[in-house]
Amino acid sequence: MSTSGTDAYDHHAPNDLPPLVRRALTAARTHRFPYSCRPEQGRLLYALAGVTHGPIGETGTGYGVGLAWLVSGAPPGTPVISVERDPERAATTAGLFADRPEVRILTGDWRRTADHGPYDLLVLDGGGTGKTPGDTPADPASLLAPGGTVVIDDFSPSRDWPPTHEGAVDLPRLHWLTHPALHATEVGLAEDLTTVLGRLTPPAPLAHGVIC
Known part of the structure; x- marks a missing residue:
């Protein structure tokens, strides 16, 4: 969720965006929703979705801009689940994807x-990022398939280790x-934007020893 994500598309030609993204962006603008997925993040999601081999999940549907990038990039028929807390947003966005039976939007x-x-x-x-008070981080081991990838976006660049934000250690x-x-790393998408990518590591094999 980017605080000015919807406005970030103002300088992008509509024809440079997938049709689903244009449709979702129109809904976000109509409803004055500023927190859409930024185009830099959207293109990353598009690329990651293109190499998936199973279901895709998303928390925080909004009006579906990020979801549209995922669906546009994913192989045809890939199941995509998105969860949105606000019932009005969930219902509106479900209507936008009504012609995509592989997409389910849950409230x-x-x-x-x-x-x-x-x-x-x-x-x-x-939700599930641990960024806000009371938001328990999701457990990737229980939510990801073997080798699956988790994406946590909207971090500010930091050259420090441990990473800092506004002068303090960025604990999330x-x-x-x-x-x-x-196996996690940070990817810079813009001068003011980075994303964390993590791949679920397989459990270490049990050591086989000789008992004397």
Whole structure:
């Protein structure tokens, strides 16, 4: 969720965007919703969705801009689940994707994603990131398929280690970058925007020793 994500498309020619993204962007603008997925993030989601081999999940549908990037990039027929807390937004966005039977938009807390996993790609944008007080981070080991990827966006660049934000250690970002179940890294998308990507690591094989 980007605070000025919808406005970030003002300088992009409509023909440069997938049709589904244009449709969702129109809805976001109509409803004066500023928090859409930025185009830089959207293109990353498009690319990641294109190499998925199983279901895709998303938290925080909004008016479906990020979801549209995912669906546009995914192989045909890939199941995509998105969860939105606001009933009005969920209903409106479900209408936008009514002609895409592989897409389901659920109303409720982000934890509803657990009912439809595991996912090959999971985008945490509206809960489950640990960024806000009371928001428990999602458990990638229970939500991802083996080798699956989790995406946590909207971090500010930091050259420090541990990473900092506004003069303090960025604990949510550190949580994901050092998560024991993930191989994780940070990807810079713009001068003011980075994203954390984590791939679920397989469990270590049991050592076979000789007992004397």
